[in-house]
Amino acid sequence: MALLNKNTHQLLSKIATNDKHGENSPYFDGWKAYNSNPFHPTKNPQGVIQMGLAENQLCFDLIEEWIRNNPKASICTKEGVNCFKYIANFQDYHGLPEFRKAVANFMSKVRGGRVRFDPDRILMSGGATGANELIMFCLADPGDAFLVPSPYYPAFVRDLCWRTRAQLIPVECHSSNNFKITTEALDEAYNKAKEDNINVKGLIITNPSNPLGTTMDRETLKSIVGFINEKNIHLVCDEIYAATVFRAPSFVSVSEVMHEIEHCNSDLIHIIYSLSKDLGLPGFRVGIVYSYNDGVVNNGRKMSSFGLVSSQTQHFLAALLSDENFVERFLAESSRRLAARHSHFTKGLEKVNITCLPSNAGLFCWMNLRSLLKEKTFEGEMMQWRLIINEVKLNVSPGSSFDCSEPGWYRVCFANMDDETVDVALKRIRAFVGKETGKPVELKRCKSNLRLSFSSRRFDENVMSPHMMSPHSPMPHSPLVRAT
Amino acid sequence: MRLLSTKATCNSHGQDSSYFLGWQEYEKNPYDEVHNPKGIIQMGLAENQLSFDLLESWLEKNPDVAGFKRDGKSIFRELGLFQDYHGLPSFKKALVDFMAEIRGNKVTFDPNHIVLTAGATSANETLMFCLAEQGEAFLLPTPYYPGFDRDLKWRTGAEIVPIQCRSSNNFQITEPALREAYEEARKRNLRVKGVLVTNPSNPLGTTMSRSELNLLVDFIKEKNNMHLISDEIYSGTVFSSPGFVSVMEILKERNDVADEVWDRVHVVYSLSKDLGLPGFRVGAIYSENDTVVAAATKMSSFGLVSSQTQYLLSAMLGDKKFRRNYTAENQRRLKRRHRMLVSGLQKAGISCLESNAGLFCWVDMRHLLHSNTFEAEMELWKKIVYKVGLNISPGSSCHCTEPGWFRVCFANMSEDTLGLAMKRFKAFVAESTCTQRTSPLFSNKRKSLTKWVFRLSSRDHHREQEER
Numbered sequence: 043m044a045l046l047n048k049n050t051h052q053l054l055s056k057i058a059t060n061d062k063h064g065e066n067s068p069y070f071d072g073w074k075a076y077n078s079n080p081f082h083p084t085k086n087p088q089g090v091i092q093m094g095l096a097e098n099q100l101c102f103d104l105i106e107e108w109i110r111n112n113p114k115a116s117i118c119t120k121e122g123v124n125c126f127k128y129i130a131n132f133q134d135y136h137g138l139p140e141f142r143k144a145v146a147n148f149m150s151k152v153r154g155g156r157v158r159f160d161p162d163r164i165l166m167s168g169g170a171t172g173a174n175e176l177i178m179f180c181l182a183d184p185g186d187a188f189l190v191p192s193p194y195y196p197a198f199v200r201d202l203c204w205r206t207r208a209q210l211i212p213v214e215c216h217s218s219n220n221f222k223i224t225t226e227a228l229d230e231a232y233n234k235a236k237e238d239n240i241n242v243k244g245l246i247i248t249n250p251s252n253p254l255g256t257t258m259d260r261e262t263l264k265s266i267v268g269f270i271n272e273k274n275i276h277l278v279c280d281e282i283y284a285a286t287v288f289r290a291p292s293f294v295s296v297s298e299v300m301h302e303i304e305h306c307n308s309d310l311i312h313i314i315y316s317l318s319k320d321l322g323l324p325g326f327r328v329g330i331v332y333s334y335n336d337g338v339v340n341n342g343r344k345m346s347s348f349g350l351v352s353s354q355t356q357h358f359l360a361a362l363l364s365d366e367n368f369v370e371r372f373l374a375e376s377s378r379r380l381a382a383r384h385s386h387f388t389k390g391l392e393k394v395n396i397t398c399l400p401s402n403a404g405l406f407c408w409m410n411l412r413s414l415l416k417e418k419t420f421e422g423e424m425m426q427w428r429l430i431i432n433e434v435k436l437n438v439s440p441g442s443s444f445d446c447s448e449p450g451w452y453r454v455c456f457a458n459m460d461d462e463t464v465d466v467a468l469k470r471i472r473a474f475v476g477k478e479t480g481k482p483v484e485l486k487r488c489k490s491n492l493r494l495s496f497s498s499r500r501f502d503e504n505v506m507s508p509h510m511m512s513p514h515s516p517m518p519h520s521p522l523v524r525a526t
Numbered sequence: 527m528r529l530l531s532t533k534a535t536c537n538s539h540g541q542d543s544s545y546f547l548g549w550q551e552y553e554k555n556p557y558d559e560v561h562n563p564k565g566i567i568q569m570g571l572a573e574n575q576l577s578f579d580l581l582e583s584w585l586e587k588n589p590d591v592a593g594f595k596r597d598g599k600s601i602f603r604e605l606g607l608f609q610d611y612h613g614l615p616s617f618k619k620a621l622v623d624f625m626a627e628i629r630g631n632k633v634t635f636d637p638n639h640i641v642l643t644a645g646a647t648s649a650n651e652t653l654m655f656c657l658a659e660q661g662e663a664f665l666l667p668t669p670y671y672p673g674f675d676r677d678l679k680w681r682t683g684a685e686i687v688p689i690q691c692r693s694s695n696n697f698q699i700t701e702p703a704l705r706e707a708y709e710e711a712r713k714r715n716l717r718v719k720g721v722l723v724t725n726p727s728n729p730l731g732t733t734m735s736r737s738e739l740n741l742l743v744d745f746i747k748e749k750n751n752m753h754l755i756s757d758e759i760y761s762g763t764v765f766s767s768p769g770f771v772s773v774m775e776i777l778k779e780r781n782d783v784a785d786e787v788w789d790r791v792h793v794v795y796s797l798s799k800d801l802g803l804p805g806f807r808v809g810a811i812y813s814e815n816d817t818v819v820a821a822a823t824k825m826s827s828f829g830l831v832s833s834q835t836q837y838l839l840s841a842m843l844g845d846k847k848f849r850r851n852y853t854a855e856n857q858r859r860l861k862r863r864h865r866m867l868v869s870g871l872q873k874a875g876i877s878c879l880e881s882n883a884g885l886f887c888w889v890d891m892r893h894l895l896h897s898n899t900f901e902a903e904m905e906l907w908k909k910i911v912y913k914v915g916l917n918i919s920p921g922s923s924c925h926c927t928e929p930g931w932f933r934v935c936f937a938n939m940s941e942d943t944l945g946l947a948m949k950r951f952k953a954f955v956a957e958s959t960c961t962q963r964t965s966p967l968f969s970n971k972r973k974s975l976t977k978w979v980f981r982l983s984s985r986d987h988h989r990e991q992e993e994r
Contacts, residue, residue, distance in 0.1 A: 052750075052751050053657075053751045053753075053789075053790070054656055054657060054817060054818065054821070055655060055656055055657055055658055055659045055662075056659060057655055057656070057659065057821075058655070058656040058657070058817065058818070058821035058822075059817070059821070063821075063824045063825075065824065097607060099603070099607070102602065102603045102606060105602070105606070106600060106602050106603070109593075109594065109602065110593075113592070116592050116593075118585050118591055118592035118838060119589070119592040119593070120586065120589075120592075122592075123582055123585055123586070126578065126581065126582055126585065127575070127578040127582070129805055130578065130581070130802065130803045130804075130805050130806060131573060131575065131802065131803075131804060131805055132804075132805040133645075133798070133804040133805050133807075168644050168648075168827075168828050168829035168830055169609070169827075169830065171827050171828055172827075172828045172829055175828050179531060179533055179534070179681055180530055180531055180533070180534040181530060181531055181534070182531050183531045183532050183533075186531075200824075200827075201828075205655055205681070205825070205828075243531075276529075309529060310529075318609075322606060322607070323606045323607075324606075324607060324608075324609040325605050325606050325607055325608040325609050325832070325833030325834070326606065326832050326833060326834055327609070327644075327829075327830050327831070327832050327833075335529075335530075337529070337530050337534060337535065338530065338534065341530070341533075341534040341535070342534070344676070345680075345681070347645075347647050347648075347676070348644065348647060348648045348651055348681075348828070348829055349644045349648060349828055349829035350644060350645065350807050351807075351832065352805070352806050352807050352831065352832035352834065352835040353805030353806060353807075354805070354806055354832065354834060354835050354838065355832045355834050355835065358834070
């Protein structure tokens, strides 16, 4: 075993031996707790429930049904194998034209048809992880900085800074205005960077937001576009949760507002997309960079060689996403199920006076436990979090891991489990609150559609498969791969 | 302030090279047996298109895989969610078994030491990110795959210093050449972090000898902190003797089991050549160095292999009988094609470097140059692309030190098309020996041709083939 000693540091590069990959953070305790003691309704009902995984597991049945009805979409079936040779051989970094066209149409549909996308501006990448790194390689030199509003997705540090050697400058947002980004905060961060002689190349926002679950309102988005336009810096909009919007207000994409800004320099506008959240297919590694800047498209396309989407997957998705009927039904049904799940969960929390930031999108809630903090500090949050992991047995993500400026907030995922597990989680939270506040918890009997028995075998697929898949590593699932 | 990064605006991606002009021309006028029989035949594509029927018939016999089923049960959901950068264990196991078999089971690979990446393109770049940085260099024997300039240097900031190899000894690596390259790097103020070889070689099509491999291992042992990367992506295409000897076998033979040199030798692999599946983006890094494996695994997040693809291949490669039959039959077909190309060229008075692997031949057309210069090579190449209608790769694009060598692929077309290409070669050579070479107009034409070549090459290319 090669130990990380001085010689290792000379033998390997700095990038290989620093910790900008972010995986040495203390938040992995939550993952460890889950992995060593995962919840199972019958086999391990006292285990830790995974609520740190922003996965969309609600609509697989729709896709599976489509697959059964469309054997031609696979190059392995007898109906589709005539395409095998062509597809298996196809490695053009432009991507299959039908794939790009289908993705462009899908992106447009997700935005209510209000904007059209040019398939020739679509670049492929290895998931949104690859897409974010790629755009950064195109826009920033080592040492350059991007502003990022906090709270933000923790793995941005890895994706945007690790191998690119760029840096992130957080722009603090506060609960006092529901964590909205203000131009004052942007100006302040930008000016301070300038004073420190840091070259700010752009701003990256996630809309809908991870971890907030909110969509950005039109006015704020316009003011942001105005800001970057004025400073002549780039705007990267990570819109990977675009189709997880489940209630009003509807999603407003940067592609819609950019033309409303006078003299907007479209060379500064770039969108990151993926099918990992909207379709629930993170395993297929479909990342998209959509840029209005020709230089980025042309050079980024060459860079995409380092993370092209498997042609087998391109072919499959081209067929799936070109099926307009399916897409419409899927988007509507997915929204409906997310809305139902969100509502059930937040109402369940409200029963014990736990509020979440009002949200209309995403696969998670931004839960407010500030009133229960013993100390209103980040140490207090850490203590509270460890309690939640070890005693309440829920792996939730503390706000500090998202660089939130205020302690006491948690991101809690709700779309990666079945109804029954959600209820177990709610019960545990209610019991925890009761203990913390010293008030006995009244459980109002309410009508529910709880199925009292369910297929535990199906549950097995959900929970046990991580062990089947990665038996040897003490850290079978890096949170930075899965917790997004 | 410059809008884009330096990396996005330089041309270290190497795709402005005239090498890609041939592609452009081919795209404009591609040969088709029926629709365009006078078009350009693509001979610059190192693809293996000879054995798809074997893969297709396997699929026919294994319908479960097609339906995302395992033992009749749907696993679509499992696959859709699976994004663990450790990779699908069943796929890694099948892959290492396949790799071991290709090496006659003389070496075995631990699935825990394999890192999956999006193609060998990504594997090479990732390994470079782990081992080298700005101010550092890897030594590469020439001629080498043009894409290395992009894969190893572009975003990593590392440098390549060539080890000059010559036809006088069939382009084998010699100790003086190795040391000369090392000195050259030092003169350029570059710290040498290692040597990277492709074995079997692209573009030579030859397997490396035991003595060359031992020379390299001796060399990195002598120096501190130096690595040896062996890109073995053509290992399954060896179709005749001498067989394939992997650097791993050499290490084992040297009995240096406890030797720390094991920590400094790394293998790159891919299924793009051996299985003919470049579209699926399946690459791998193999290393006994735990730190490299750990770092590369994290980096693989930027280019994981689609779970759908991992699953398909775990079933296919996990079928022992299939993979043995495939490998044997594939090699038989490659051998036949190779013989066809070599004898076809011989009939045209053109010889090839003797080779036993790969999807191409390294063809000697030095006698057709009217001067021993790269300008003459370019001119000859232009003629072959535009007039003869064959897109072949000039040696200069592979950084060859001697003009007049060309890489010609033989496994990416039908037998009939290859036959036609041979006819065209023969006709061209016959015509060339009759043509007057001396003409006052000739040198002017040459100059304007070169200018035109360079102007064309600076335009953005509409299409690039991922070529190895």
